[in-house]
Amino acid sequence: MLTYERQEAILKLLEQQKIAKLSELTSATGASESTIRRDLSELEKQNRIKRIHGGASLPSRKSEEPDMQTKRQVFTKAKDQIGRLAAGRIADGDSVFIDAGTSTEAMISHIQSKDVTIVTNGLNIIEASIRAGFRTYVLGGYVKSGTHAFVGRAAVEAMKQYRFDKAFIGTNGVDLEFGYSTPDPEEANIKQLAIREAQQAFVLADASKLNQTSFSRFAELQEAELITEETDSLEKFLHQLMDYTRVKAVRL
Amino acid sequence: MLTYERQEAILKLLEQQKIAKLSELTSATGASESTIRRDLSELEKQNRIKRIHGGASLPSRKSEEPDMQTKRQVFTKAKDQIGRLAAGRIADGDSVFIDAGTSTEAMISHIQSKDVTIVTNGLNIIEASIRAGFRTYVLGGYVKSGTHAFVGRAAVEAMKQYRFDKAFIGTNGVDLEFGYSTPDPEEANIKQLAIREAQQAFVLADASKLNQTSFSRFAELQEAELITEETDSLEKFLHQLMDYTRVKAVRL
DNA sequence: AAAAAGTGATTGATTTTGATTGAAAGATGT
DNA sequence: ACATCTTTCAATCAAAATCAATCACTTTTT
Incomplete structure (x- = not known):
């Protein structure tokens, strides 16, 4: 499974259920814990997800004014x-x-x-x-x-x-x-x-x-x-x- | 259940019933008393809830002086x-x-x-x-x-x-x-x-x-x-x- | 072939958690 | 009002879970 593919899979899963545990992501992609962690770090840096202890969630998309x-x-x-x-x-x-x-x-x-x-x-x-x-x-x-x-x-x-x-x-x-x-x-x-x-x-x-x-x-x-x-x-x-x-x- | 998940659950419950006892929160989330207390402390620090003796309630909407x-x-x-x-x-x-x-x-x-x-x-x-x-x-x-x-x-x-x-x-x-x-x-x-x-x-x-x-x-x-x-x-x-x-x- | 990037396992550090404790706050009875 | 009992609280600790850093190995790129 390609890196890109895997990261897209993570995003897709997150959009479905808003929040995902690390274990869910490893079993869904077949990759190791380390790899998933690396993916999560990268995706977070791109502001595409938000890391939380134990997994990841969607970024708090407050489309409201930056009031x-x-x-x-x-x-x-x-x-x-x-x-x-x-x-x-x-x-x-x-x-x-x-x-x-x-x-x-x-x-x-x-x-x-x-x-x-x-x-x-x-x-x-x-x-x-x-x-x-x-x-x-x-x-x-x-x-x-x-x-x-x-x-x-x-x-x-x-x-x-x-x-x-x-x-x-x-x-x-x-x-x-x-x-x-x-x-x-x-x-x-x-x-x-x-x-x-x-x-x-x-x-x-x-x-x-x-x-x-x-x-x-x-x-x-x-x-x-x-x-x-x-x-x-x-x-x-x-x-x-x-x-x-x-x-x-x-x-x- | 992840920390983030649990805290969201607390907020959701509070929005439904405005006020919640500690025991309600522990049984709703399955977490221990200590954990819930920690969650409440944290959520209060973020001004998302207000702690009261025995549980939590929604924050008083305005943070102005009482007078x-x-x-x-x-x-x-x-x-x-x-x-x-x-x-x-x-x-x-x-x-x-x-x-x-x-x-x-x-x-x-x-x-x-x-x-x-x-x-x-x-x-x-x-x-x-x-x-x-x-x-x-x-x-x-x-x-x-x-x-x-x-x-x-x-x-x-x-x-x-x-x-x-x-x-x-x-x-x-x-x-x-x-x-x-x-x-x-x-x-x-x-x-x-x-x-x-x-x-x-x-x-x-x-x-x-x-x-x-x-x-x-x-x-x-x-x-x-x-x-x-x-x-x-x-x-x-x-x-x-x-x-x-x-x-x-x-x-x- | 060398360099770079990706991967999985391992390690030690950090965070989270539940239990326990004594103190504080409320409730109860006199 | 006062003393007593009960509940709730904050602080502390050790165990468990999770994390970041690192290493060795593989794959890809140059």
């Missing part, structure tokens, strides 16, 4: 892990800027310190921050549809009134040469300011953002600390980084 | 009527300030004109305004717990950058002598500014606010137009007003 509400429900393990790492950097008494976005939102519930001041330009962050009981400040500005981030002249002016101990920024692209980038120039502007007004800056990015570039660059790679998940694409990225910068070892 | 929640449910009909009246004052092309609060929130869904710019200092107003598809600007500032209004120096500074065609303000008290008042001086400050920076100002108040005073006055009675519901307490208030001002007739 904040639905996006928020897809709190992936990755974002949660990144959120926990990021939250760990916050110390008692800190004043922190938290960028609009879902990655950054995930960190708020993990913040342990109680005495933290949060400044943000994101609607979803305000809500999460209030829910968690933090002292919360908001930049003003124009509300962008889609991300619901506050941008524009008012946001820039407001930003200048603050200095942060730490800034946590979301991104759409991380690239060795181009640095950090995001599609919207207005949002990039705010991100850039936040990084420069903060003593320490962190960029949160899941694996899908590595080696990507977007329209507007908002920081060089060395201007912020990258917080990301531990995957093989991170490994690959680190090797590239070592080649690029001639650094011989990087500690996580 | 906000109950407030919003209480004077619904009255607020809706007031909201419709207020929205009727908005014309195409207007730039309007809409104060934080539940009365003002009620007006947004009634706005007919499409080309309206909304500026606000209220979290709930942002959400409603975005939902309704208006061009939305936000004042920055400190987020007050309770009302979730943005106040403080930053909000004042931001306010100075705008001029409004109309301003719609909520209030806690309407009094013939003391004018309009609200408990929080910071919020009063913003309300006062908004009224003065607007060509026309409207105060929204349901019947329970008539003949009430609160700590901080933010405007004289004649500085804004009062929009309220038609009740006998309004009649009474109007008669008092006529006595007080010696006006002989007031047209609604």
Whole structure:
């Protein structure tokens, strides 16, 4: 049985019953467990299925708008892990800027310190921050549809009134040469300011953002600390980084 | 039975009967108590269910503060009527300030004109305004717990950058002598500014606010137009007003 | 023939699970 | 109200299931 054939068979079976155990797939195709696992990994990378412990299921095909509400429900393990790492950097008494976005939102519930001041330009962050009981400040500005981030002249002016101990920024692209980038120039502007007004800056990015570039660059790679998940694409990225910068070892 | 399968089954059962005991879930899935508990914890973390002592139920649809929640449910009909009246004052092309609060929130869904710019200092107003598809600007500032209004120096500074065609303000008290008042001086400050920076100002108040005073006055009675519901307490208030001002007739 | 890709088996690590425990929350009786 | 009993809960542990990584072997490609 050809690889292609087998993977199609897996998909077909999944469409019939929505969910399939590993054992069902091995007996249906005659292939070994290892092979099926490899197939599942590959198919998942193509977003054609979703792996679950013990088997596979169809991807949650929310054809709905990538609205904040639905996006928020897809709190992936990755974002949660990144959120926990990021939250760990916050110390008692800190004043922190938290960028609009879902990655950054995930960190708020993990913040342990109680005495933290949060400044943000994101609607979803305000809500999460209030829910968690933090002292919360908001930049003003124009509300962008889609991300619901506050941008524009008012946001820039407001930003200048603050200095942060730490800034946590979301991104759409991380690239060795181009640095950090995001599609919207207005949002990039705010991100850039936040990084420069903060003593320490962190960029949160899941694996899908590595080696990507977007329209507007908002920081060089060395201007912020990258917080990301531990995957093989991170490994690959680190090797590239070592080649690029001639650094011989990087500690996580 | 796979973990994913089981959790889906739990959700399905809950959607059918709204609430489920632990024992129901164990016998329905065949899993142990411990496992079900773990599932419930996880599902709750994803906001997909709500745990209760002895089992689980569907999440309370809105994750807002209870006082906000109950407030919003209480004077619904009255607020809706007031909201419709207020929205009727908005014309195409207007730039309007809409104060934080539940009365003002009620007006947004009634706005007919499409080309309206909304500026606000209220979290709930942002959400409603975005939902309704208006061009939305936000004042920055400190987020007050309770009302979730943005106040403080930053909000004042931001306010100075705008001029409004109309301003719609909520209030806690309407009094013939003391004018309009609200408990929080910071919020009063913003309300006062908004009224003065607007060509026309409207105060929204349901019947329970008539003949009430609160700590901080933010405007004289004649500085804004009062929009309220038609009740006998309004009649009474109007008669008092006529006595007080010696006006002989007031047209609604 | 050499290199690359695919496969199945094996291994050790990780995740999931059910049982057990003491603590916490509710219910009951006085 | 108070003390007592029962139920439910969270934390912990060891066993089982599942997983990712690796190796050796086969097939395909160059």
